[in-house]
Amino acid sequence: MVTLDDIKAAQKRLAGVTFHTPLIPCPKAAGVEAYFKPESLQPIGSFKIRGAYNCIAAMPEAQRAQGVIAYSSGNHAQGVAYAARLLGLKAVIVMPNNAPKVKVEATQGYGAEVVFYDPATQKREEVAARLMQGQNWTLVPPFNDPYVIAGQGTIGLEIYEDLPEVELALVPVGGGGLLSGIATALKSLKPSIKVIGVEPELAADAQESFRSGKIVEITAAQAGRTIADGTRTLSLGDLTFAQIRHYVDDIITVSEAEIRDAVRRLALNAKLTIEPSGALTYAAFLHHQPELPKASKVVMVLSGGNIEPELLKELL
CATH class of the missing domain: 3.40.50.1100 (Rossmann fold)
Structure with a gap:
């Protein structure tokens, strides 16, 4: 299992390489103190x-x-x-x-x-x-590796440093490296924080795995149906699954229409250019409040902004 110490060691290696991305207030959050953490601001436009x-x-x-x-x-x-x-x-x-x-x-x-x-x-x-x-x-594995998980977990350290009062963190999930790393960091620092993964309903292997207690694999044809190309993994890894089962509170899904709506609203209202995979968390915040734990301070991780210009044009 990846530990908080592993994530702190990763933070030292990343000093001067990655940005400590800011928490940006979410517009029109309806009485909730909600923030975006835009990993689109990283040098490559993504948390990866x-x-x-x-x-x-x-x-x-x-x-x-x-x-x-x-x-x-x-x-x-x-x-x-x-x-x-x-x-x-x-x-x-x-x-x-x-x-x-x-x-x-x-x-x-x-x-x-x-x-x-x-x-x-x-x-x-x-x-x-x-x-x-x-x-x-x-x-260099895309997600199922302890050093990769620890690197992604540095996002959790930054969230807690900037907003120690955070009550709920929403995190995209594909192969699980991002979700497992952030959940490990936040839960180790403050066990009361709720961490919820969000994935497309057309590629919901992580949710099915989480709720069934065993890794479920989908086909490439199934995964390819979602617009969120960053989440087209076929299954969680054994390492990410173990971390997720231990630290994550739930995984919910969002529809393709909701993802598209979130990308559009992020661009027009929040002035953030975010790819569909990165907009999953805002889609959940906008359209699935009844499924989310009650919280007054929420952080939504926007995992990346590398969207095709033509797709962005279509969504706008």
């Missing part, structure tokens, strides 16, 4: 730089000098590519051929080599394993 950099920086120098490889639909890809560039390393990223163009171009722009695969017929883990044959590259 936290876990990726922490994982790579924690490796022995001789090991990481051989190069790193990762698989991702976009934001983890950028995190690994950006971290590798900072550390002067070779990075190879396996990305689905339907990944958002803006994320592919950014990953390549950071100097990584991108290898595409077809998610309908291939598994990214198998593609990465094949590429690693004969190489000494180290795999």
